[in-house]
Amino acid sequence: MTEPTHFPIEPERYELFEQPTRSFALSRRTFLEAVGAGVAVLVVTRDAHGLDGPAGADRAQDGIGAWLHIAEDGVVSVFTGKVEVGQDIRTSLTQAVAEELRVPPAAIRMVMGDTDRTPFDAGTFGSRTTPQMAPQLRRAAAAARTVLLQLAAERLGTGAGTLALADARVRDERTGRSVPIGELTRGERLVQTIPDGVATTPPAAWTMIGTSPPKVAGRDIVTGRHRYTSDLREPDMLIGKVLRPPAYGARLRSLDTSTARAIPGVVVVHDGGFAGVTAPDEMTAVRALAALRAEWDHTPQPSQHEIFEHFRRTASRRGEPAETGSVARGLAAADARVEATYTAAYIAHVPLEPRAALARWDDGKLTVWTGTQRPFGVRSELSRAFSIPESRVRVIMPDTGSAYGGKHTGDAAVEAARLARAAGRPVRLVWTREEEFDWAYFRPAGVVDVKSGARRDGTLTAWEFHNLNAGAAGLRMTYEVANQRVAFHPADSPLRHGSYRALAATLNTFARETNIDELAVALGMDPLALRLHNLREPRLRAVLEAAAERFGWTTWTPAPGRGIGIACGTEKGSHIATCAEVSAERATGQLRVERLVVAYECGAIVNPDGLHNQVEGAVIMGLGGALWEAIEFADGRILNGRLSDYRVPRLSDVPPIDIVLLDRKDLPSAGAGETPIIGVAPALGNAIFRATGRRLRGLPLAPGGVRFAENG
Amino acid sequence: MASSPLDLIVNGRRRTVEVDPATSLLLALRDTLDLTGSKYGCGEGQCGACTVLLDGRPVRSCITPVGSVGARPIVTIEGVANGEQLHPVQQAFLAENAMQCGYCTPGMVLSAVALLDRTPTPTGVEVTRAMDGNVCRCGTYSRIVAAIRRAAAARAEAGHD
Numbered sequence: 001m002t003e004p005t006h007f008p009i010e011p012e013r014y015e016l017f018e019q020p021t022r023s024f025a026l027s028r029r030t031f032l033e034a035v036g037a038g039v040a041v042l043v044v045t046r047d048a049h050g051l052d053g054p055a056g057a058d059r060a061q062d063g064i065g066a067w068l069h070i071a072e073d074g075v076v077s078v079f080t081g082k083v084e085v086g087q088d089i090r091t092s093l094t095q096a097v098a099e100e101l102r103v104p105p106a107a108i109r110m111v112m113g114d115t116d117r118t119p120f121d122a123g124t125f126g127s128r129t130t131p132q133m134a135p136q137l138r139r140a141a142a143a144a145r146t147v148l149l150q151l152a153a154e155r156l157g158t159g160a161g162t163l164a165l166a167d168a169r170v171r172d173e174r175t176g177r178s179v180p181i182g183e184l185t186r187g188e189r190l191v192q193t194i195p196d197g198v199a200t201t202p203p204a205a206w207t208m209i210g211t212s213p214p215k216v217a218g219r220d221i222v223t224g225r226h227r228y229t230s231d232l233r234e235p236d237m238l239i240g241k242v243l244r245p246p247a248y249g250a251r252l253r254s255l256d257t258s259t260a261r262a263i264p265g266v267v268v269v270h271d272g273g274f275a276g277v278t279a280p281d282e283m284t285a286v287r288a289l290a291a292l293r294a295e296w297d298h299t300p301q302p303s304q305h306e307i308f309e310h311f312r313r314t315a316s317r318r319g320e321p322a323e324t325g326s327v328a329r330g331l332a333a334a335d336a337r338v339e340a341t342y343t344a345a346y347i348a349h350v351p352l353e354p355r356a357a358l359a360r361w362d363d364g365k366l367t368v369w370t371g372t373q374r375p376f377g378v379r380s381e382l383s384r385a386f387s388i389p390e391s392r393v394r395v396i397m398p399d400t401g402s403a404y405g406g407k408h409t410g411d412a413a414v415e416a417a418r419l420a421r422a423a424g425r426p427v428r429l430v431w432t433r434e435e436e437f438d439w440a441y442f443r444p445a446g447v448v449d450v451k452s453g454a455r456r457d458g459t460l461t462a463w464e465f466h467n468l469n470a471g472a473a474g475l476r477m478t479y480e481v482a483n484q485r486v487a488f489h490p491a492d493s494p495l496r497h498g499s500y501r502a503l504a505a506t507l508n509t510f511a512r513e514t515n516i517d518e519l520a521v522a523l524g525m526d527p528l529a530l531r532l533h534n535l536r537e538p539r540l541r542a543v544l545e546a547a548a549e550r551f552g553w554t555t556w557t558p559a560p561g562r563g564i565g566i567a568c569g570t571e572k573g574s575h576i577a578t579c580a581e582v583s584a585e586r587a588t589g590q591l592r593v594e595r596l597v598v599a600y601e602c603g604a605i606v607n608p609d610g611l612h613n614q615v616e617g618a619v620i621m622g623l624g625g626a627l628w629e630a631i632e633f634a635d636g637r638i639l640n641g642r643l644s645d646y647r648v649p650r651l652s653d654v655p656p657i658d659i660v661l662l663d664r665k666d667l668p669s670a671g672a673g674e675t676p677i678i679g680v681a682p683a684l685g686n687a688i689f690r691a692t693g694r695r696l697r698g699l700p701l702a703p704g705g706v707r708f709a710e711n712g
Numbered sequence: 713m714a715s716s717p718l719d720l721i722v723n724g725r726r727r728t729v730e731v732d733p734a735t736s737l738l739l740a741l742r743d744t745l746d747l748t749g750s751k752y753g754c755g756e757g758q759c760g761a762c763t764v765l766l767d768g769r770p771v772r773s774c775i776t777p778v779g780s781v782g783a784r785p786i787v788t789i790e791g792v793a794n795g796e797q798l799h800p801v802q803q804a805f806l807a808e809n810a811m812q813c814g815y816c817t818p819g820m821v822l823s824a825v826a827l828l829d830r831t832p833t834p835t836g837v838e839v840t841r842a843m844d845g846n847v848c849r850c851g852t853y854s855r856i857v858a859a860i861r862r863a864a865a866a867r868a869e870a871g872h873d
Contacts (some may be wrong), residue, residue, distance in 0.1 A: 086813025221814030222802040224749020224789030231748035352815040401815030433754040620851030643758035651853045
């Protein structure tokens with residue numbers, strides 16, 4: 001078995017512990033010096049993220065996950081290392097604080113993703129902000145509310161029992177006297193952690209959580225005022241460009257920089273395998289880059305047509321979990337068996353704002369603005385790249401033009417900083433769309449082999465499921481089956497691959513839900529009935545039933561060239577069921593998605609409108625990967641790495657989408673940016689089968705339309 | 713490759729830029745005039761993030777050489793509002809929360825403004841035709857359509873005052 005030699009998977013990083021390499025710089029003593037007088041509440045987390053700092057006096061500052069500060073003018077500032085990439089946590093976290101602190105959202109300022117000002121955070125991915133950060137901030141805000149009530153009791157000379165905080169004022173219910181919170185914090189220098197047993201507002205009493213306030217940064221966005229990284233500028237700033245290899249695996253053999261250097265204002269950097277230019281303006285930088293004469297050594301690379309075979313050749317069998325029961329016996333006991341292979345192509349995130357960074361060096365201290373989901377991780381990357389301590393690196397993340405899991409790394413940051421150091425001036429570097437396609441990482445391609453069996457009444461008897469290369473997310477069998485073996489096998493990836501919205505849960509759900517559909521066909525059972533027969537998990541049953549009901553699954557009337565499909569899945573604590581109706585034209589193979597119904601449940605809903613936006617967005621993104629998106633590559637070259645060659649969903653591609661949100665106020669809120677994507681592909685594939693008689697087992701399903709089966 | 717002074721009319725003001733006429737209008741707006749509301753998304757006119765109005769018509773500024781603009785008036789996202797008073801399309805985008813990351817929003821707003829200026833009450837087909845060149849990777853299309861409907865209704869109502 002060959003060990004992977006090319007690109008290790010960019011880890012599904014939330015499944016790892018990314019230890020901070022340095023504890024947070026501000027001590028509690030210096031904390032107020034940094035933010036000014038007032039009242040501050042620190043969120044101290046007790047997980048491993050914060051407990052590796054030095055022992056002794058500094059210990060108390062370790063493990064700070066966020067903090068909240070009420071200044072002397074009553075302005076509430078919330079500091080968190082989380083970042084905003086369009087999922088609108090700037091608004092939903094504001095709501096969480098507003099709820100507990102009883103202040104209007106407009107009085108709250110979120111300071112996010114700035115490594116010098118916000119506490120360490122491993123990153124914004126894995127749908128963790130809503131289940132983890134939001135409850136912490138609520139507790140901090142509730143603790144701050146208690147402090148404010150105590151201060152007010154002293155000020156008003158009364159017991160805290162008759163005081164109530166509302167609309168940023170503390171009011172004595174008995175006397176009617178009230179005092180704004182800004183007056184209470186004046187002159188105070190209070191810093192405290194969240195006391196044990198702090199009570200947050202119960203769901204039944206929520207007035208802010210569960211509503212849909214206007215997007216916090218909305219006005220700046222519709223007026224074009226918001227500055228993304230690529231919009232930033234510094235006085236004396238230069239434009240940077242990096243020389244890219246012609247293909248994966250190519251190494252720089254020689255470089256002639258003389259022509260480029262002769263262009264006025266151009267600085268050329270050539271450092272080992274890295275080469276780049278800076279120039280006063282974009283046009284000159286482009287010209288200088290083109291003037292670099294490079295020769296490359298090329299190593300042959302696996303191509304698209306052999307990719308699945310390549311995964312089989314290189315897959316690791318290490319760490320395979322033991323079998324539960326006996327798959328062989330389960331298959332022998334089955335009346336129907338389905339053995340099939342499912343695949344997914346590499347696809348690109350295509351964040352509309354490409355990777356970008358602005359880097360500035362001041363006396364050996366490096367400041368980089370960049371769009372990344374992991375500002376602290378990028379700080380570490382920069383620290384390593386330049387052999388400087390992390391205390392000399394500051395990473396600031398402006399609200400960014402989307403990521404979808406594609407911006408975990410600090411490539412542009414390192415490049416801009418390298419060029420800025422050479423040029424001795426700030427450098428802004430924005431990747432072109434072509435660079436973004438060629439040199440960012442992709443969602444992994446993968447192969448899934450499934451063997452399944454069921455008795456005549458539909459009861460599943462065996463399940464064997466092997467995922468090669470794509471990843472372990474969504475791997476677990478959702479249906480009850482006594483005999484099973486489920487495993488993920490890392491393999492060698494010829495292209496750089498990494499996190500993507502919902503990760504491998506898309507392929508794993510596609511494989512599982514398609515296979516179950518095939519079993520239903522083999523058994524002559526209704527696919528919904530077969531699922532419900534084997535599904536115990538009540539939350540998953542609930543979304544499945546809700547989707548089927550809204551869709552009209554049981555009352556649908558078959559028609560030639562039309563078909564319906566259903567699928568469900570659970571991942572990251574939330575539950576999704578998707579129904580699709582498609583039509584196909586026999587003569588042309590043209591496929592049309594007529595409608596989708598999605599039922600989704602992620603616990604208590606924080607912001608219904610924001611949630612609806614996330615669910616719909618994930619479903620639309622899922623249409624592309626399900627139907628047409630695929631990176632084409634040969635011998636290390638990306639063949640369709642531009643937007644004119646790579647089709648992403650547009651308005652005309654979007655069918656009517658009916659979204660049913662189940663609000664479970666009794667359950668903790670899960671993040672919702674990812675999981676809704678996983679039901680799209682299998683629901684469509686299953687619908688296409690019913691419309692055309694053709695079973696499609698590879699993603700994308702129908703890049704060039706769909707052929708009907710001979711007897712379909 | 714030589715730079716030369718070019719007079720442009722941007723958001724109602726005469727602006728002089730000293731650039732190579734082959735420079736894209738997008739670069740001239742962003743890097744020379746610091747009007748960064750217009751975005752780079754693909755550089756080949758495919759995504760619509762760079763949309764500006766030229767003589768009232770939506771154009772892809774990333775593939776429009778600045779030297780070809782001449783005296784035709786340019787409107788960028790920075791010039792859509794009337795001072796602090798947002799344009800009805802901007803108001804409608806806010807009301808419908810028709811954005812996530814917002815990177816496509818300036819181009820979307822300008823394509824929508826151009827549509828409603830020509831076709832005050834567009835049909836569904838007309839909306840799709842006008843907006844299909846603008847990619848929203850976050851997938852907020854249904855809200856964008858709702859925002860256009862809302863803005864059309866608001867403008868129709870205002871027109872009756």
